[in-house]
Amino acid sequence: MREAETEPGSGPRSRRASLLWCLTACVLAAGTGLARVLGDARYFFADDTQAGATGVWYAQGQRLLDGDVTLLDPGSWQGGNYLAEGQWGLFSPIMWVVSLGSTVTDDLVLLAIAAKVPFLAVMAGGVFLLARSFGASPAWAAVVGFTVTTAGQTTYVDATSWITGLHGAALLPWVWWGLRRHLVHGRGPGAYFLSAGLMITLGYLAPVLMLVLLFAVLLAESVLRRDPRGRTVRVLLLGVYSGLLSLLVFLPALLSAAVTSRERGILNTMLLTTDLGDVAVGSLATALPTVTWFNGILAPSPVAYLGWFLPLLVVLLVRSWRSVPVTVAVMTAGSLFLLLAPSDLGPLRFPLRMQPYVVLGLGLMFAVLATKAAAERSWTVAERRLVRVLLGLVVVLAVSAVPANADWVLLGAAVQAFVQELVMRSWSADRPVASRPLRVPAAAMAVGVVLSAMTMVQAPTSPMPDHGLPGSIDDYDDLAAGGEHGILTVGDWHALTDSDGFDEAVFANAWYLTGWDSSSVYTVLRFPALADQFCAGFRGETCADAYDAVLVPGDEGRPLADELLVNTIVVVRDGITTRPVPPAGWSLETGDATWIVRRDVPVERAGGVLRAEGAEVSVVRQTGSEVVLQVDDVDAAGGRVVLSRLDWPGYRVSGPAALATPERDFLLTVDLEAGSTGREVVVSFRPPGWAVEVGAGIAAVVLALAWTVGAAVVPRLRRARDEPVAVDAA
Known part of the structure; x- marks a missing residue:
């Protein structure tokens, strides 16, 4: 499909209609997301948000207020290499704003909501603009913009736990739209530079991978079509900008990989993987997939949901597949390939995290083809029957996958059958309904709200765990294990979630909220030369034998506790039956959930x-x-x-x-x-390759500023040069 060179809907009336539809999609996206807290007040405060992100926000917020730009925290040991960790977002304006938010509110639950719900609206708005740029009508672009935000991964995982996943998926449509706005529609590149900069600096790899694929497709198209106006050169330069920023953000981790245990192999543990059956039942909002969850059971929520429109899309593709933009088709195929990949592809884990990009591609296809179908009004009886058959087949697959969920499957299928019949009947009419031409997409959006409400009742909480960590920063001040820097946890912190243990100790990045250094913070890297000595895990958990490993002198004659400058050892009592015996110079405190072993005379803070x-x-x-x-x-x-x-x-x-x-x-x-x-x-x-990384970052900013200013100023200078000069005849 050759794409239009002018933006659709350029008249004032059309712009007002587009704005109204866009606002509707954004409000519904944010509203249905916010409604989740009615069923679970801590819905957006789950798992990695709770144990990872909030501690980062607090620590980074304090550093921003202090003007501290340190890239390394020796006291956090293997978790203290912030640039290599990536998820700290040290160069991300979005994370700066969120982190500063932790300095003005004590309520971490409220902060998590404020950091996430607006990005559901951002996602809806970006999908709307992108669909419009491909020729979709405002109504169907809005339908898809809202529907994309209700997909399973976005609703139940990214929005609840993996906040950088939510932010990245929300920004990619804006990045894509910014590219098209410049390359196809001839507008300035500023929108692309801003959105791409915000997305890349998040430090989340999945959307950057999709951006790489997008540039590969655009470059191939430009070369094959021999596009005029130097489009190939512009694609390359825009790619250079993205590549330079990526060097700044991701190169430190790559160059530090030699001393870490980041996964490098290809294997399949079945964890958070999907198959074609899961993709098939993804057209039912209430279907439960056969996705293996973290605790080894099947996912208890409809995390594989893609969109109610999929049966319609299948028929639309059969009849009008040539109308699908090539770029959209390739992006969808690429993201689908990664969604169906093994659980581990080197450092890439959990294929389910690629689902938002599959949904984006499918949604764009539907918006474009639905607009075309609504204009043609030529939906046949055979096509309508095929949609019903497809929906029926999906129902059979969904019931077979999880028979206990049959009642929800049938209820969801009935609602979706209604909206699909409504859409097909409107497309089968001989002429548009003059009195209410927009009633069908409006009804489709309403049904989307109904489906979201149903899933709120079906699965009101996130499948990602609530560890029970306090939701107020003040609650971390009087921790029993606090008082000195240098804290190490021994045992499995999971036991703390089943008791009042969080009055005594915390885990992972929640230690940052206490203000005390801990070597048991969250890290995705692990430094094997250290971690293997006391079997430390990603969130600071260790084996029971770690107590002796830390306190018994090694071959060098010094215990590990002295090397790490540990002042406090928190022993989680669950699963450890032997009361620890403190060595000379240490004392023991007994709590309900922990034994706390302290030095009588604290040693200095790590780093010296x-x-x-x-x-x-x-x-x-x-x-x-x-x-x-x-x-x-x-x-x-x-x-x-x-x-x-x-x-x-x-x-x-x-x-x-x-x-x-x-x-x-x-x-x-x-x-x-x-x-x-x-x-x-x-x-x-200095992070390895620091000169290259800083130079790349500066070059990216200079390129963006120079190009943006040039794009605004040069046309004006040309117009001024070409204007005829008035000559006084007298």
């Missing part, structure tokens, strides 16, 4: 000097990313300094010293030169 061998040094200055040492004395053969820092790639030394092999394979170690007494040594951290 652990010990010096063959030398005497003093710390002149210390920050998260830098330590300045004064060499007070050094042996004739030189000396060695061991620092309480992980040996991340990116450390460098200036002065009479050099980096050495890390002690215990994970502690940053520096060799001092002989004769360096009285001199300073600076040990500093």
Whole structure:
């Protein structure tokens, strides 16, 4: 399909109608999302939002207020390499705003709602504009814009737990629209630069992968069609901008991968994977799929839901597949391939997270083809029968997949059959209904609201767990395990969720809310040289044997607790039957859910000097990313300094010293030169490839600003140059 070169609906009346439909879709998207809190007040405060994101928001908000731009937190150990972690969004204006929100409200549940619900409206608006740019009518673009926000992954997973997934999926339609606005419709590139910048700096890989695919398709189209006006060059330059920003955001993790245990293989554990059967039942809002969930059971919510319009779309594709824009077709196929992929593709896990992009593509197809079908008014009896057969087949598959859910399947199918019949009858009429020409898409949106309401009753809570962490920042102030930096958890924190244990200790990034350093924070990286010594997991959980592993001196004669500068060990009592015996210099406190073992005399905060061998040094200055040492004395053969820092790639030394092999394979170690007494040594951290990354970021900003300003100014200068000059005849 050759795409139109002018934007649809350019008249004032058409623009007002489009705005009304767009606002309707956005309001319904936000309203149905917000209504979820009626069934579960903590609906948007589940799992990784609760255990991961809110702690990040709070910690980053405090740093922003303090003007702290440190990229590394030694006290968080393997979770403290923020750029390599990626999900901190250090360069994301969206995350800055959300993080600052944590400084003005104590209510984390309310903050989560404020950070998520507006992006449902953002998603609806972006899908609307994108569908309109492909020629969809305002009414059908609005129907799809709203429907996309009700898809299963978005509703039950991204909106409740994986907030960067929600933000990324909400912004991709705007990025795509910005590209089309410039490349196809001849408008300025500013909308693309802004939306792409916001999306890429989130640090979430899935939408960036889709952007890469989009550029590949656009470039291939431009080359094959030999498009005029230098479109191929513009596509390349816009891709360069995106690539430069991606270097800034993602290259630190890639260059740090050698010391982490990020997955690199291809395997299938069946966790959060979907098959063609799940895609088929995805046309029923109330169908439960056979998706394996985290606890090994089937997903208890309709997480595979794609859209009620799928049976209609199948028939529309049969009759008008040539009308589908090539770009939309390829993007949909690519995202569907990733949705059906194995559970682990290197660092890519959980294929279900690609579902929003499949829904986007299918929705765009439907909006375009529905607009065409409504104009043609030529829906045949055979086509109507085929839609009914398809819906009936889906019902059979859905009941067979989860027989216990049959009542909800039949109820949802009845509602969807009604709207599908309504749409087909309107398309089968000989002429438009002059009195109420927009009643069918309006009814379709209303039915979408009804379907959402049904799923709220069917599955009122998120399938992602509520760990029971406090929803108020103030509740973290009087934690029994608090009081000193350097906290380590031993055991399985899950037991804390079944008791009043959160009065004593927390887990994962909730430790940031306490204000105390903990080595048991959330990390997707894991530093095996350290983590394997006490079997640490992603959220700070350890095996029961970790207590002895931490306190018993190793071959070097020093216990791990001394190397990590641990002051407090929280032992989760569940599953650990032996009361811990504190060594000399430690004391034991007994709680309802934990044993808390503390040092009698606390040691200093991590980040400085652990010990010096063959030398005497003093710390002149210390920050998260830098330590300045004064060499007070050094042996004739030189000396060695061991620092309480992980040996991340990116450390460098200036002065009479050099980096050495890390002690215990994970502690940053520096060799001092002989004769360096009285001199300073600076040990500093910059993410590996930092010069390239910063340069890429600056280049991206310069390119965006220069192009945007040029696109606005150059046409005006040309018009001024071409205007005839008035000549005074006198």
